[in-house]
Amino acid sequence: MEPGKLTTPARSDGDNMFSALHREIDRVFSDFNRGFPKLPEFWGGALRPSMDVKDTGAAIEVSVELPGLSEKDVDVSVAERVLTVSGEKKSQTERKDVDYHMMERSYGKFSRSVTLPFAPDAGKIEAKFANGVLTVTVAKPPEAKSTVKKIAVKAGG
Secondary structure (H helix, E strand, O other), X not given: OOOOOOOOOOOOOOOOHHHHHHHHHHHHHHHHXXXXXXXXXXXXXXXXXXXXXXXXXXXXXXXEEOOOOOHHHXXXXXXXXXXXXXXXXXXXXXXOOOOOOOOOOOOEEEEEEEEOOOOOOHHHEEEEEEOOEEEXXXXXXXXXXXXXXXXXXXXXX
């Protein structure tokens, strides 16, 4: 780098400064919540499973990390444009002959919702559970599969 010359880090199209900041803030609050398990009511529940939402072009795909759960412990529902994943992670029976020195695992009810950019057809929603990850695929209706249109930017005011 030449002295006195500023450079900016390379970024991909979908990754900008604000989304990176948003992820970092989410991580900080997530770490804070894990460090204070006595305050679940502050966050709206004892569990807040990590979630990824991506647009594949033909569908919206929602992945939720749910370690220690099975498909029987999870409910998936859709109401209008809101997809909700909920359930409960039950604690194992506490043993009286054991002294716990540290307990970091969280238990309790959870619910995560995503507002979809279109009204889904409930018959075209698929949910699969494998290796502690729930993946919900919501097919886009034909009208939602619009292509990106480039808009010309004109000079002047």
